Amino acid sequence: MRDAALLRPARRGLAALAVLAVLALAGLAAVRSILPPAAAPASAPAGQFSAERAFAEVRTIAATPHPAGSAANDRVREHLLAHLRGLGLSPQVQDTVSAQGGELSASAGGTGLARVRNVVTLLPGAASTGRIFLVAHYDSAQTGPGGNDDAAGVATILETARALTSGARLRNDVVLVLTDAEEACLCGAEAFVRQHPLARDGGVALNLEARGSSGPAIMFETSARNAELVEAYARAPYPVGTSFAVEIYRRLPNDTDFTAFRRAGFRGLNSAYIDGAAVYHAPTDRPSAMDRDSLQHHGANALAVTRELGGRDLTTLRGGADATYFPVPGGGLVHYPGALVWPLAVLALAAVAALAWLARRRGRLTGRRLALAGALTPVPLVVAPALAQALWAALTLIRPEYGALPIDPYRPGLYRVAVIALAVAVVLGWFAVLRRRVGAAALAVAGLGWLAGLGAVLAAVTPGGAYLATLPALAGALAGLAALAVRGWAATAAITVGGLVAVVILLPTVLMLFPALGMALGAAGAFLTVLLVLALLPVVDLIHPPGEPVRGLAALRARRRGALPTLAASLAVLVCAAAGLVVDRFDAEHPALTQLMYALDADTGTARWLSDEARTQTWTAQYVSGDRKPVTATLPAFGDERLRGGPARPATLAAPDLTLEADTLSGDGRVLTLRLKPRRAVRFTTLHVAAATEVTAATVGGRTVPSRRPAGGGWGFGFVFHAPPAEGVVVTLAVRGAGPVRLRAMDASDNVSEMPGFRARPAGVGVLGSHSSEMVAVAKTYEY
Numbered sequence: 001m002r003d004a005a006l007l008r009p010a011r012r013g014l015a016a017l018a019v020l021a022v023l024a025l026a027g028l029a030a031v032r033s034i035l036p037p038a039a040a041p042a043s044a045p046a047g048q049f050s051a052e053r054a055f056a057e058v059r060t061i062a063a064t065p066h067p068a069g070s071a072a073n074d075r076v077r078e079h080l081l082a083h084l085r086g087l088g089l090s091p092q093v094q095d096t097v098s099a100q101g102g103e104l105s106a107s108a109g110g111t112g113l114a115r116v117r118n119v120v121t122l123l124p125g126a127a128s129t130g131r132i133f134l135v136a137h138y139d140s141a142q143t144g145p146g147g148n149d150d151a152a153g154v155a156t157i158l159e160t161a162r163a164l165t166s167g168a169r170l171r172n173d174v175v176l177v178l179t180d181a182e183e184a185c186l187c188g189a190e191a192f193v194r195q196h197p198l199a200r201d202g203g204v205a206l207n208l209e210a211r212g213s214s215g216p217a218i219m220f221e222t223s224a225r226n227a228e229l230v231e232a233y234a235r236a237p238y239p240v241g242t243s244f245a246v247e248i249y250r251r252l253p254n255d256t257d258f259t260a261f262r263r264a265g266f267r268g269l270n271s272a273y274i275d276g277a278a279v280y281h282a283p284t285d286r287p288s289a290m291d292r293d294s295l296q297h298h299g300a301n302a303l304a305v306t307r308e309l310g311g312r313d314l315t316t317l318r319g320g321a322d323a324t325y326f327p328v329p330g331g332g333l334v335h336y337p338g339a340l341v342w343p344l345a346v347l348a349l350a351a352v353a354a355l356a357w358l359a360r361r362r363g364r365l366t367g368r369r370l371a372l373a374g375a376l377t378p379v380p381l382v383v384a385p386a387l388a389q390a391l392w393a394a395l396t397l398i399r400p401e402y403g404a405l406p407i408d409p410y411r412p413g414l415y416r417v418a419v420i421a422l423a424v425a426v427v428l429g430w431f432a433v434l435r436r437r438v439g440a441a442a443l444a445v446a447g448l449g450w451l452a453g454l455g456a457v458l459a460a461v462t463p464g465g466a467y468l469a470t471l472p473a474l475a476g477a478l479a480g481l482a483a484l485a486v487r488g489w490a491a492t493a494a495i496t497v498g499g500l501v502a503v504v505i506l507l508p509t510v511l512m513l514f515p516a517l518g519m520a521l522g523a524a525g526a527f528l529t530v531l532l533v534l535a536l537l538p539v540v541d542l543i544h545p546p547g548e549p550v551r552g553l554a555a556l557r558a559r560r561r562g563a564l565p566t567l568a569a570s571l572a573v574l575v576c577a578a579a580g581l582v583v584d585r586f587d588a589e590h591p592a593l594t595q596l597m598y599a600l601d602a603d604t605g606t607a608r609w610l611s612d613e614a615r616t617q618t619w620t621a622q623y624v625s626g627d628r629k630p631v632t633a634t635l636p637a638f639g640d641e642r643l644r645g646g647p648a649r650p651a652t653l654a655a656p657d658l659t660l661e662a663d664t665l666s667g668d669g670r671v672l673t674l675r676l677k678p679r680r681a682v683r684f685t686t687l688h689v690a691a692a693t694e695v696t697a698a699t700v701g702g703r704t705v706p707s708r709r710p711a712g713g714g715w716g717f718g719f720v721f722h723a724p725p726a727e728g729v730v731v732t733l734a735v736r737g738a739g740p741v742r743l744r745a746m747d748a749s750d751n752v753s754e755m756p757g758f759r760a761r762p763a764g765v766g767v768l769g770s771h772s773s774e775m776v777a778v779a780k781t782y783e784y
Contacts, residue, residue: 015492016542022496023539026503029329034216034240034508036273036297046166049159049303051296057083057155058295059287061138062147067683067750068114068139068181068188069723076138080119080178083158087165091121091176097701098181098191101260109637109686110718111705112185115725118192119178123164130314131173131203132306133266134160135189135257137182142683142750143773144285152273152290153208154178156299163303170310175203182257183281183771184684184722189257193264204229204309204317205268207258208302211407214291215275215515216240217298221249221258223267227323230335232308233269234325236301239333241271242326242509243464245516251462267317269305273298275515277407281769282593324467327508341466345459348452348470351477356445358484364441373438373446377534380430381450384423384530385523391422391577392519398581401592403615406769407518410590414580416514418573419522423529425569431540432566440541447534448476454531468509468528472535475501480538495538502535540565591766594620595773598648598755601634602655602780607648607755612772616644619765623648632713635779637686637720637746649756654679655780656745657728658687663784669696669736672784674743676721677728680778682747687731688718690742697734707734715744746779 039051060079066072077093084091100112119138136153140146157176164174175198179188193199219233219241226246233239258270273294279285309317325335359365395415396402402409409415434443455470479498483491510528517524533540586592594617597610609623610631616624628642662673678685689695695707695717705719721729724747735741752758752774767773 015489019492019496019499019539019542023499023503023536026329026500027507030504030507031511033327033329033331034512036216036291036293037238037300039292039296047163049163049296049299051292051299053162054155054159054295054299055287055290055292057158058147058151058290061154062140062145062151062285062287065142065145066140067142068116068184069683073139073180077117077119077180080138080154080158084119084121084161084176087161089121089123089161089165091119094118094120094191094196096191096195097703098187098195099700099703099705100185100187101190101194101263109639109720110688111700112187112720112722113700113703113705114181114184114187114722115701116180116188116191116723118180118188118196119176120192120196120198121176122198123161123174123176124169125172125174125310126169127171128173129171129312130317131175131198131201132309133175133177133203133205133261133268134302134306135177135179135205135207135261136209137179137188137257139180139183139188141183141281141769141771143767143769144279144282145287147285147287147290148210148213149280149285150182150209151287152210152295152298156208156295156302159299160303160306164306170307172310172312172314174306174310179257181722185720186255186257186260187722189260193260193266199264202264202266204314205258205261205266206302206305207256207261207268207270208298209256209270209272210294210298211272211274211277211280212515213276213279213285213289214294215273216512217271217273217294217301218245218512219269219271220245220516221270222246223262225318225320225322227321227337228317229267229269230323230325230333232312233301233305234333234335235308236304238297238301238331240297240327241333242512243322243324244326244462244468244509245512247462247464271298271301277515277518278405278410278590279769280406283767284589284591285769322464324464326467326505328504338463341459341463341470344474345452345456345466345470348455348474348477351474351481352445352448352452355448355477355480358481359441359445362484364484365439365445366442369438369442370445373434373442374449376430376434376438377443377446377450380423380427380530380534381527384426384526387422387426388419388522388526391418391573392522395577395581400615401586401617404593404595404613404617404768406593408515409519409584411580411584412514412519414576414583415519416522416525418576418580419514419519419526420510420529421569421572421576423526424533425566425573427530427533428540428569429566431537432563435541440537444480444537444541447537448473448480451476451531451535468506469531471505472502472531476535476538483538492542495542499536499539502532506532506535586764588763591764592617593766593768594761595768595770596620596623596752597643597772597775597777598651598752599631599635599777599779600650600653602778605650607650609646609648610643612641612643612770617765619761622759630713632715635746635777636688636713636715636718636744651755653776653778655778656685656747658743658745658780658782660784661730665738666734669734670738670741672733672735672741674731674733674784675728676724676731676745678724678747680747680749682724682749684720684722685724685729685747686718686720686745688715688744689733689735690714691716693741694736695733696736699732701729740783743782743784744779745782746777748775748777750774751776
């Protein structure tokens with residue numbers, strides 16, 4: 001690596017400008033590669049996906065909140081059936097009771113169940129070798145109309161079906177699965193994969209979701225051994241996804257309908273657009289909030305991948321291993337076998353070692369300086385993420401309402417730029433302080449060494465993410481070796497090529513990571529930004545003043561010039577953060593989010609306001625106060641959740657009815673047959689048995705459920721049943737012993753604004769998109 005200082009000052013300036021221009025253009029191209037395409041008009045050819053045509057369906061589906069079991073959801077289902085029949089298809093309704101699968105069954109209140117009514121239809125293939133399942137859920141959260149989550153996915157499937165039926169049949173069967181009760185318990189997907197005949201032989205599932213209102217449609221999750229599926233996805237017109245995202249998502253507790261398909265042995269891909277997440281599950285998740293370019297991205301890729309897989313012999317789709325993949329300028333997706341992860345990681349380490357050896361031979365660094373640089377390189381890797389978290393903490397102190405947002409502010413763009421600028425400022429400041437003492441070459445080699453080392457760690461821990469460090473380190477080391485072998489502009493060109501690789505790989509990942517994790521985890525974006533700047537240290541050396549020793553005024557001027565880039569980046573942090581506070585203000589369209597519930601204990605006739613806000617909002621403070629406390633003793637369905645409370649006026653509300661229909665002796669205990677029946681319109685109902693009673697077996701709505709689910713607070717076995725039928729739910733409990741059995745029944749509606757003492761939220765104050773927001777719970781104890 002030839003020090004940039006070897007260039008004459010004039011040429012050095014030109015070189016810096018040229019390299020910065022090239023890298024800026026590469027950065028713009030990299031960013032463009034992950035932007036959604038423009039929405040196609042309704043006049044687009046019949047065989048193409050049109051966001052405008054799909055958006056007409058979004059408006060119908062998301063006219064009002066429609067949680068599972070509601071009359072509004074019934075209307076949506078009837079519309080879907082009519083639409084599919086209009087395409088010449090024969091949809092059916094899968095009407096059944098389903099329970100959560102796997103570890104999902106251990107929710108806070110016990111096993112989750114629901115009455116689900118999935119809409120399913122088949123597009124038969126011409127000579128099918130297997131089935132492709134297009135999956136989205138048509139129910140919404142109770143707090144919002146679901147314009148994006150998941151009317152976007154449902155409308156995408158409807159428009160895809162229209163495009164497919166407008167032309168020749170595909171080779172393979174395509175099954176449309178519009179699931180119910182995803183928001184409640186993922187029970188619709190579980191019902192399909194476990195009970196529906198079309199799911200019996202498995203296949204490839206393409207799940208379509210949204211967790212925001214804008215941004216690219218990212219393919220963020222795959223089944224295991226995804227190499228062939230990734231190759232098929234790469235043929236989509238706008239493929240956006242990274243194997244790093246898949247690795248991260250596999251380690252998160254998050255689930256979608258795809259979870260049920262994956263656990264049932266289906267192969268597949270899961271896609272969603274995730275920016276603009278402030279509307280997630282909220283009343284603001286209206287069709288008007290949707291970026292139709294995101295809908296176009298969703299649909300264009302879904303249609304292309306369906307056609308690609310629809311023409312393949314699915315019996316040969318056996319996978320083999322996971323692939324490494326990431327987007328590149330030009331709308332492509334680089335992908336290579338996972339078997340190359342370790343060879344590339346080792347090659348990067350070897351290339352950096354070779355660069356260090358040759359740089360020392362050429363007199364560019366010493367072993368002592370390299371060791372010192374290596375010891376000090378972790379400083380920006382630790383400091384920048386810590387400062388990013390401190391910045392967000394400061395912003396939430398200034399604007400406490402940010403603490404209640406689900407993921408991100410409404411307009412987080414300037415805050416994200418502030419975090420990036422902060423990370424850049426940290427690295428530039430670190431470089432300016434150490435450059436004259438340690439040397440630019442030693443710092444650059446040490447930076448690449450840390451990248452290569454991190455690549456090896458990732459290869460062992462998260463192989464799909466190793467490319468983020470391995471490839472920039474490898475490219476930087478090879479560029480450094482080339483720069484040491486040539487002079488002048490040729491050396492600058494080599495440095496530029498090494499920087500290009502880092503920009504193309506890391507910059508899109510930084511930008512996708514912010515909406516994925518939110519500003520509360522801005523440290524992750526800061527960390528990746530530090531990696532990017534470390535890979536660009538040879539370029540950073542170009543924009544800094546020469547590093548040769550000088551004294552007097554020359555030394556003072558050099559230090560001032562060296563501080564300018566750091567000061568500029570630091571100023572950008574302050575300007576962007578301040579501008580963000582000015583731009584991102586709460587109003588009627590972008591309200592501060594609050595969470596409030598009401599609970600009535602029918603045993604005592606007392607009522608309380610409840611809230612699970614981490615920091616009580618001003619509006620909520622008129623109802624609740626004090627510390628968060630467990631409520632399991634009276635509301636076992638909440639598990640170990642801690643809530644703030646306050647006294648409320650009792651409302652006249654009918655408690656759920658629990659009737660004993662049969663009681664028989666069996667072995668060393670009793671078998672109770674009960675009917676749990678709400679006496680008002682509710683979203684779900686729950687039942688819990690006192691912890692002193694051992695439940696040895698249980699069925700709910702005809703489904704066997706795990707018999708032991710401790711809820712705490714004196715309650716043991718329990719379940720939550722979503723969308724209960726009007727006739728109620730039949731429950732059988734086999735209990736040990738012949739003594740009386742104490743039970744606690746509860747049901748919940750979503751009409752907190754109708755409770756006595758409620759005061760309407762003012763403009764600028766809204767409802768948090770929580771599954772318990774606006775809940776009105778009524779609980780009563782029975783003994784049989």
